[in-house]
Amino acid sequence: MALKCCTCHRQSKVMYCSHCINTSPRLLLRYKMELYQVTAAREELRAQVDEILRDAMNGDEQPSDVLGKHLAMLRKTHLKRRTNKIRSKLQQLQEVVQVKRERVRTLKAQMNQPNPRVAHSVETDEKIAQFRSSQQKLTMLQRVLESSKALKFQALAHLFLIRQREHPEFPFTISFQPIVNVQNLCHLPQNVVECSLRSMWDFLLLAGRVLLIELPLQKPAKDVLDSLTGIVLNLLVFLQSLELVPQKFCGDRGYLRSLLRNYDVDRLFYYMVMNRDIELLDTGELHSAVNYDVCHAELQAMFQGSSELSVLNKSIDDKWFLVG
Known part of the structure; x- marks a missing residue:
C-alpha cells in the first residue's frame, strides 16, 4: 500500500500490514530464513572447533x-x-x-690404606677400647659421687639447722644458737660462745668427711681465739675446694684480712654452707703466706686487743640466746 501526497500526488512511503510482512517471501521471511541458516552454521562450526580443541588437548587420535x-x-x-x-x-x-x-x-680407599705413621696392633686397640670404657665408667662414678656428696652435705646443713635471721649482731644461727663473729663476740655469754664453736667444729668435721676434704686442723682448741683460728683455716680449705674463691685468695694474708673484715667468721661460715660466691677485690699486692700464726694474728687484731677476750659476758642467762 502506497501513500500519496494530497497536493502533488507523489508517492512518499510504502506501507504493509503485519501479516504480509511476516508471510511474504519477498519481505522479512527471507531474512529470517537466512538468519536461521547462519545461526545453524555457526553452531555447527563451534561444535567442530570444540571437538578439534578437545582432540588436540587429549592427544589420543591424530x-x-x-x-x-x-x-x-x-x-x-x-x-x-x-x-x-x-x-x-x-x-x-x-x-x-x-x-x-x-x-x-x-675416602673409603684412604680408610682402607694403613697409616704409616701410626701402626696399631690388635692388642693396642683393645687397650684403647678398655681405657675408653674405664674412662666413661669413671666419669659416671664421679658424677654419682658428686651428686651423693651434695645431697649428704645438704642433709647435714638441714640437720644442724643453719639459718639466717634478722638480727643486727648475730644474723646467722646453728642448732638454735647464734653463730659467733669476731666483732660482737664480747656480747655473748661464755657458755653460748663455747656451744656455738663446738657446733661449728662438729659441722666442719662432718662436712669434711662427707665431701672427702682433708682439713688442716681436726680438733678444736680450748681457747676461744685458738678455736676460731682453726675454724677460719678449715673454712679457707672448704672455700677453695668448693671453688667459691680463687686459690690465690686463700693463700695470701692480704686477701685473708679483706675476707675477715668484709664477711667475718659467721658470714663466711654461712656462705660456705649455702654455696654462695664470695666477691673480693684484687689489690694487686703480694703479702705473706697464710698459716696458723698469720690467721691467729689477724683475728687477734680484729679483737682490738687481747683484753676484750676476758670481757665475755657471764652475767646474762644462756637461755635468752636460744633462737627459734
Whole structure:
C-alpha cells in the first residue's frame, strides 16, 4: 500500500500490514530464513572447533584438520620443552651424584690404606677400647659421687639447722644458737660462745668427711681465739675446694684480712654452707703466706686487743640466746 501526497500526488512511503510482512517471501521471511541458516552454521562450526580443541588437548587420535594439527604440534612442543628441562635437571643431579660417589670411593680407599705413621696392633686397640670404657665408667662414678656428696652435705646443713635471721649482731644461727663473729663476740655469754664453736667444729668435721676434704686442723682448741683460728683455716680449705674463691685468695694474708673484715667468721661460715660466691677485690699486692700464726694474728687484731677476750659476758642467762 502506497501513500500519496494530497497536493502533488507523489508517492512518499510504502506501507504493509503485519501479516504480509511476516508471510511474504519477498519481505522479512527471507531474512529470517537466512538468519536461521547462519545461526545453524555457526553452531555447527563451534561444535567442530570444540571437538578439534578437545582432540588436540587429549592427544589420543591424530587430527585430520588444519587447526587440530597446529594445536597438536603446539602441545607437543610444550611437552618437549618440559621434557628437556627435566632431562637437564636429571643430568645435573647425576653429575652431583657422580662427584659424591667419587668422593666416597676416595675416602673409603684412604680408610682402607694403613697409616704409616701410626701402626696399631690388635692388642693396642683393645687397650684403647678398655681405657675408653674405664674412662666413661669413671666419669659416671664421679658424677654419682658428686651428686651423693651434695645431697649428704645438704642433709647435714638441714640437720644442724643453719639459718639466717634478722638480727643486727648475730644474723646467722646453728642448732638454735647464734653463730659467733669476731666483732660482737664480747656480747655473748661464755657458755653460748663455747656451744656455738663446738657446733661449728662438729659441722666442719662432718662436712669434711662427707665431701672427702682433708682439713688442716681436726680438733678444736680450748681457747676461744685458738678455736676460731682453726675454724677460719678449715673454712679457707672448704672455700677453695668448693671453688667459691680463687686459690690465690686463700693463700695470701692480704686477701685473708679483706675476707675477715668484709664477711667475718659467721658470714663466711654461712656462705660456705649455702654455696654462695664470695666477691673480693684484687689489690694487686703480694703479702705473706697464710698459716696458723698469720690467721691467729689477724683475728687477734680484729679483737682490738687481747683484753676484750676476758670481757665475755657471764652475767646474762644462756637461755635468752636460744633462737627459734
